[in-house]
Amino acid sequence: MDMVFMEVCLWTLLGFVLTWTIFHVSNKRKKGAELADAVAEERRDGGADVIIVGAGVGGSALAYALAKDGRRVHVIERDMREPERMMGELMQPGGRFLLSKLGLQDCLEGIDEQIVTGLALYKDGKEAVASFPVEDNNFPYEPSARTFHNGRFVQRLRQKASSLPNVRLEEGTVKSLIEEKGVIKGVTYKTKAGQETTAFAPLTVVCDGSYSNLRRSLNDNTAEVTSYSVGYISKDCRLEEPEKLHIIMSKPSFTMLYQISSTEVRCGFEIFANKIPSISNGEMHTFVKKTIAPQVPPKLQKIFLKGIDEGAHIKVTAAKRMEAALSEKKGVIMLGDAFNMRHPAIASGMMVLMSDILILRGLLQPLRNLGDANKISEVIKSFYVIRKPMSATVNTLGNAFSQALIASTDEAKEAMRQGCYDYLSGGGFGASGLMAVLGGMNPRPISLIYHLCVITLSSIGQLLSPFPSPLRVWHSLRLFGLSFKMLVPHLKAEGVSQMLSGANAAAYRKSYMAATVV
Known part of the structure; x- marks a missing residue:
């Protein structure tokens, strides 16, 4: 009797497991088919070849570059208003050249941009100038940088991208990536009106900055905060040498001044995590006046203090460092600060980004169809190697x-x-x-x-x-x-x-x- 009972129990359990397995597999196939149908339906309705998350410098420039190649691009940006940042305010000579290779050089024009020809260095009462080499530099472009308001540059890039008929620039907040069997198929996002919806494309590019909320779902790479950059703008003034980035080797670290427009000077300095004075209670103002300003050379000191005396808005931004790491998931790639960060002291992040966009665009050009996830993965692996020199x-x-x-x-x-x-x-x-x-x-x-x-x-x-x-x-x-x-x-x-x-x-x-x- 006990043996019969045990046999019945075992057969019942086996039947339950088989039924559950069949149900689970069919349900998964059904969902996969529905997802594939949704992707196919969206493609038939003129859906995108590429979804780009973020319409900052990278997202906008990439959208323009891919659209010029005939790709249909859907860009989703959380906030379309002109951004107010104190990072991304300088484009190095190499960055300007790469920008021109993408056909976007005019986006650096007409925004009250300023020419920069090199550095002015100050240490222990001494001053020196280091300029970008003009002759015998083997560089096929004018060897000067540009400083500007980051927000103005971003808006020009967005305008340039949206001027193409195959670019759809939409305001919305991406909540998550849609994944099927290790392949990213698209995104779930909330529209400006508050409606949650989805978008599908063979390739998704995550370009949503250093605070990316999608990075964790793609790899375990984390950003390390190395220090903090403090900055403000002194208005209605001009440096004696506006064509130079003025770097003071001060304590605890460097202080910097540069002309950000014809009448404005960006003032900034670096401090460390355990020594951040409060802005709200006036500690930061006191710190600037008593600790930083006395180390600024006399010819720069008046301009450095002008913004503080006039109540300029002080911003504190974390300086982060993060090595580049590829995701094991297919159908997706990260760019910009969501992908790779370095200390902002040399102001070259946008230059690396322009290089990455140029490389990625060139690798994608021969592919008529972006729907082959394996081919896209090979492209991404090649991209990772080719970008290394820069x-x-x-x-x-x-x-x-x-x-x-x-x-x-x-x-x-x-x-x-x-x-x-x-x-x-x-x-x-x-x-x-x-x-x-x-x-x-x-x-x-x-x-x-x-x-x-x-x-x-x-x-x-x-x-x-x-x-x-x-x-x-x-x-x-x-x-x-x-x-x-x-x-x-x-x-x-x-x-x-x-x-x-x-x-x-x-x-x-x-x-x-x-x-x-x-």
Whole structure:
């Protein structure tokens, strides 16, 4: 009797499991079919080839580039009003050139943009100028940068993109990605009217900035907050040398002034997480006046204090660092600060973004149909490798330069800081070469490594002078270790072969930095 009962129970359980499995598989297939039908239906109704989440600098520029190639592009942006940011206010010479390759150079015109020809550096009462090299630079474009209001630039890019009939620019908030068997099929979003709806496309591009709410669903890459940038605008004034970015090697880190329009100057400085004075109770105003302003050279001090005295709106923005990482999911790619961030000290994030867009656009051009998820995955893998000469150079330089700008009582660290100032202020091949790297005019990681090595060796030489005492030898060894720590994490993150290969950099220059406009 017990055996019969057990047999009945086992057969009942087996029947239940089989029934549940059949139901689950059919239900999953049904949902997959419904999703495929929805995608097909949307495509028949003139749906998009590409969905872009975010209409900032990257999303708008990419929408224009892909639409010029005949793609139907649906851009979903949370807020279409002109953004108010204090990041993304400078386009390096290399960035301007890449922007022109995309046919978007006119977006940097007519927004009261200002020409920048180089840096003015200040340290311990001394002043030096480091300019972008004009002659013998092997750069097929005018070697100057531009500063501007980020919001004005973004609005011009949006206007340019929306001027194309195959671009749909919509205000809405993307809530999640629609995924089926590891493939991203589209997005769920809330329209401006508050209605929740969906959009489908073979390729989805996540370009929603450093605070991306979609990044976690694509990979486990997290952004590290390294410091905070504090900034405000002094109005109705003009610098004595408006064509220079003025960088003061102050304490605790750098202070910067630059002309953001014909009558406005951006003033900013870096502070660290455990030392942020409150803006609301006036601590920040006091900190600026008593701690930062006295370190600003007299010829800049009046303008630096003008904004504070006139009650300018002070903004604090986290400076983040995040290595690039590809998602294992198909049918999707991330761009911009949602994908890769470096310290903003060298103001080159938009240049890397323009490079990424140009590369991605070129890789997608031969594909008539974006519906093959496997082919798109191969394109994305190629994109990740091809971008390295520009991205690895900028990421490494941003990290190294930001660390070198931090003031310290440590003799080894201060020697490196002094070495950077001496190298840039010394002129000649070294300064012009490093400025070409900084400006994106020579995106070669090996060139940057060369300059870092020379700065390290010259700094060690200064430490050992006039004679190598045991203490000076010790500080020199520590300085070498500091330099090693600046470089090794990037060799690991970007790949040793990618950082040291001259062939990859040469191929990048030939394909993306030739004089012909794409």
